[in-house]
Amino acid sequence: MTTFQSVKELSDAASTGVASADLVDRLVWTSVFGQDAEVRGAARFTVRTLAAKAGIRPASVHDLYLAMGRGEASGFTVPAINVRAMAYDTARAVIRAAKKLNAGAFIFEIARSEIGYTEQRPHEYAAVVLGAALREGFSGPIFIQGDHVQTNAKKYNSPERDKELAGLRALIKEEIAAGFYNIDIDTSTLVDLDKPTLDEQQEVNVNLAADYTAFIRQHEPKGVTVSVGGEIGEVGGKNSDVHELHAYMKGFNAALKTRGAGLVGLSKISVQTGTAHGGFINADGTLRMDVKIDLKTLEELSRVARTDYGLGGAVQHGASTLPAEAFDAFPKARACEIHLATNFQNMVYEHRQFPADLKAEMYAWVREHATEERKPKDTEEQFIYKARKKAIGPFKRQMWSMSETARQAIGQSLEERFTFLMKQLNIRDTAAAVAKFVTAPSLPIDRDAEIIAAGGKITAAEKKAEGLAD
Numbered sequence: 001m002t003t004f005q006s007v008k009e010l011s012d013a014a015s016t017g018v019a020s021a022d023l024v025d026r027l028v029w030t031s032v033f034g035q036d037a038e039v040r041g042a043a044r045f046t047v048r049t050l051a052a053k054a055g056i057r058p059a060s061v062h063d064l065y066l067a068m069g070r071g072e073a074s075g076f077t078v079p080a081i082n083v084r085a086m087a088y089d090t091a092r093a094v095i096r097a098a099k100k101l102n103a104g105a106f107i108f109e110i111a112r113s114e115i116g117y118t119e120q121r122p123h124e125y126a127a128v129v130l131g132a133a134l135r136e137g138f139s140g141p142i143f144i145q146g147d148h149v150q151t152n153a154k155k156y157n158s159p160e161r162d163k164e165l166a167g168l169r170a171l172i173k174e175e176i177a178a179g180f181y182n183i184d185i186d187t188s189t190l191v192d193l194d195k196p197t198l199d200e201q202q203e204v205n206v207n208l209a210a211d212y213t214a215f216i217r218q219h220e221p222k223g224v225t226v227s228v229g230g231e232i233g234e235v236g237g238k239n240s241d242v243h244e245l246h247a248y249m250k251g252f253n254a255a256l257k258t259r260g261a262g263l264v265g266l267s268k269i270s271v272q273t274g275t276a277h278g279g280f281i282n283a284d285g286t287l288r289m290d291v292k293i294d295l296k297t298l299e300e301l302s303r304v305a306r307t308d309y310g311l312g313g314a315v316q317h318g319a320s321t322l323p324a325e326a327f328d329a330f331p332k333a334r335a336c337e338i339h340l341a342t343n344f345q346n347m348v349y350e351h352r353q354f355p356a357d358l359k360a361e362m363y364a365w366v367r368e369h370a371t372e373e374r375k376p377k378d379t380e381e382q383f384i385y386k387a388r389k390k391a392i393g394p395f396k397r398q399m400w401s402m403s404e405t406a407r408q409a410i411g412q413s414l415e416e417r418f419t420f421l422m423k424q425l426n427i428r429d430t431a432a433a434v435a436k437f438v439t440a441p442s443l444p445i446d447r448d449a450e451i452i453a454a455g456g457k458i459t460a461a462e463k464k465a466e467g468l469a470d
Contacts, residue, residue, distance in 0.1 A: 001401070003030040007042045019050045019134055028088050028131035032124055033397060034454075041451030044127040048179075048445045051130040058126065058179030059141030059440035062227035064105065065267040065312025067437045068336055069305075076426040077316075077330040080107040080145055081418070082341030084118050085348040085392050086399050087125070089411045091132035097418035099138060103427040104434030107182060109145035109339070112171060116462030119393030122146070122171075122178035123453035130179075140431060141440035145182035145227075146175040147339065151208060153189040165208075169215055174456075176219050177449060181226050184270065184315075185212045188231040198247035202232075206248055210255035217263050223441040229315060229337075231270040239294055240271040242304055249309050268336050269305050270315040273298045293326065299333040312336035320344065327424035338425065345389060347413060348399075353406040358398055362391040369394075393463065 004010040004026060013023060027043050027050075034040035051057070067073040083090045091108065098106055108129045115121060120128070126144055133142055149171060155164040175183060187208040195201045209230045220226045232240045232248045248269070256263050273294045293316075302313035313336030319327075320343035330338050348354060366387045373387035392399070402410075422428065 001025055001029045003034050004039060004043065005035065007039055010039065010042055010046065014046045014050070017050070017053070019054065021135060024050070024131055024135040028128055028135070029400070031127040031131065032088075032400075037455035038451050040124075041454035042447065044123060044454060045445060045447040045450040047127045047131045047134065048450070051134045052442065052445065054134055055139040056130055056133045056142055057440035057442065058130075058144050058181055059438050060181035060224055060227045061105075061107065061143050061438065062182075062225045062264075062267045063439070064434060064437045065227060065336055066310060067433075068312040069267075069310040071306075073433045073437065074334065075331060076105060076430055077335045078105045078107060078337045078427065079421060079425055080109045080147065080315075080337055080339045081344070082109050082111065082114060082147060082339070083125075083129070084110075084114060084341065084345050084389065086402075086407070086410065087118070087120060087128045088132055088400065089407050090344060090348075090414055091129050092136050093411045093414035094418050095133050095136040095138050096415050097422055098427075099136060100419060101422050101428040102431050103422055103429070104140055104431035104438075105427045106422070107143040107145050107337070109147040109182075109184075111148040112146070112150055112168075113148065114341075114389075115171075116458055117390045117393050119396055119458045119463070121453065121456050121458065122175045122180055123450060123456075126178040126180070141434055141438050143182055144178075144180050145184065146172070146180045147184050148186045149175075149183055149212070150186040151189055156190060168212065172212065172216060173219055174453070176216070176221070176226065178453070181220070181224050182229075183216060183226055184229040184231070185209050186231045186270070187212070188233050188270075191233050198243055199251060202244070202247045202251050205231075206251035207255050209252055210259055213252075213256055213265065214259035214263055217260070221441070221443055223439075223443070225264055227267045228265070229268045229270055230266050233272050239273055239297060240301060241297065242300055245269065245271070245301055245304055246308075249305075253309075266309075266311060268312045268315050269301070269309075270317055271298065271301050273316065293322070293329075295329050295333050298330075298335055302334045302336065306334075315339065321346075324420070324424075327421055328426075331426040340421065342389075344414060344417070345392070347417065348410055349388060351406075351410045351413060353402075353409040355402060355406065358395070358402070361398075362388065362395050365394060366391050390463070393458065 027047050030043035031040055034043055081094055110125050129144055152164055187205045190204040192201050213228050216226050232244050256265050298314055305311040305313050313334055315337040316335050317339045319338050320340035370387040370390040374383045
């Protein structure tokens with residue numbers, strides 16, 4: 001695929017206002033691989049403009065979740081899909097699956113750590129997602145989410161605390177400006193289970209979450225109420241319980257009141273029920289499939305979140321690597337959202353059409369450049385499985401440039417998987433519920449802001465980030 005070489009060439013091609021398949025493909029490619037910030041930013045502006053004309057706009061899921069909290073919408077669990085590898089082809093596969101099922105309740109997301117190692121800053125990610133929706137003829141609100149906007153505990157408990165907190169505020173501003181109207185605040189890394197009471201254990205968590213929520217309310221566009229999620233405890237650790245939920249929510253709501261009168265709070269709450277980010281890995285690099293999820297606790301936490309606090313329910317993290325038969329349990333437990341990521345990356349790497357020479361080159365790069373992922377007891381297979389995500393950014397262009405045959409085959413496999421998951425999560429025909437409760441406002445698209453954002457770089461520290469992503 002060739003990129004546009006100049007703003008004039010791009011403008012001339014887009015002047016008809018007709019979003020042909022070839023034009024959208026070239027615009028998305030230029031949004032990612034354009035030769036300079038001006039060309040990349042102009043391409044992103046054009047993608048967003050054409051998408052808006054087609055009725056495709058970023059939106060907040062907040063009002064849908066509050067409707068779930070009131071019992072006016074129910075029976076489905078919203079998949080939040082982290083798009084890492086082959087982002088454009090993967091996002092197109094998501095959209096194709098959703099269109100087949102008339103689904104509207106699904107989210108595209110990217111975690112703080114993923115931004116670094118997949119080398120996708122928020123404005124680029126949004127352009128790719130909106131371009132994919134435009135390319136596949138979708139129409140309606142698109143939910144884009146900042147997953148795990150997470151405080152690094154080590155940095156927080158060091159002289160770098162102020163820098164760490166400022167970095168999160170900067171990321172939140174960047175995400176909102178890009179159209180991320182759904183943000184999951186994750187300060188659960190700072191829960192201290194050694195403290196004697198639940199309130200003391202959650203104190204730092206709830207106060208920082210309240211700080212960031214107030215910050216979001218100050219920066220969200222007029223007419224948008226960003227959906228904000230909180231998190232009780234770190235996924236992969238101790239399972240959550242109702243007492244912790246009450247401690248978190250009461251502490252958070254009290255803290256938010258001190259940040260400003262009438263500030264809107266959370267729409268959902270993330271909990272731990274037995275999963276791990278990336279799954280549990282055997283010594284030979286295969287996934288353990290005997291993971292037990294505490295569905296009874298998930299159901300109870302979702303019920304309390306709705307009845308006592310008006311939220312959409314509880315959020316399940318780290319679920320993409322669960323056995324296929326597990327997914328229909330989540331709507332039954334009335335979880336409002338489920339986060340899915342790693343298995344789609346696995347499907348790309350392990351697909352029979354993925355070029356063997358490219359994979360070998362990527363794995364060699366991982367052995368040399370991603371050693372921070374290696375733990376002392378890891379086998380080689382466990383290390384490669386955990387670390388290969390770090391090669392996605394450095395090899396992004398090569399992955400996007402695979403043969404059309406390979407890309408179509410991988411895209412088809414992903415589409416089949418997304419279709420299966422959407423059926424299991426019961427989001428078929430949720431376009432009507434989204435249309436009823438969600439408004440995607442028509443906001444001005446700032447060309448200059450897109451160009452400025454296109455000049456943003458991924459830092460070396462971001463590329464090495466070890467934070468969570470499902």
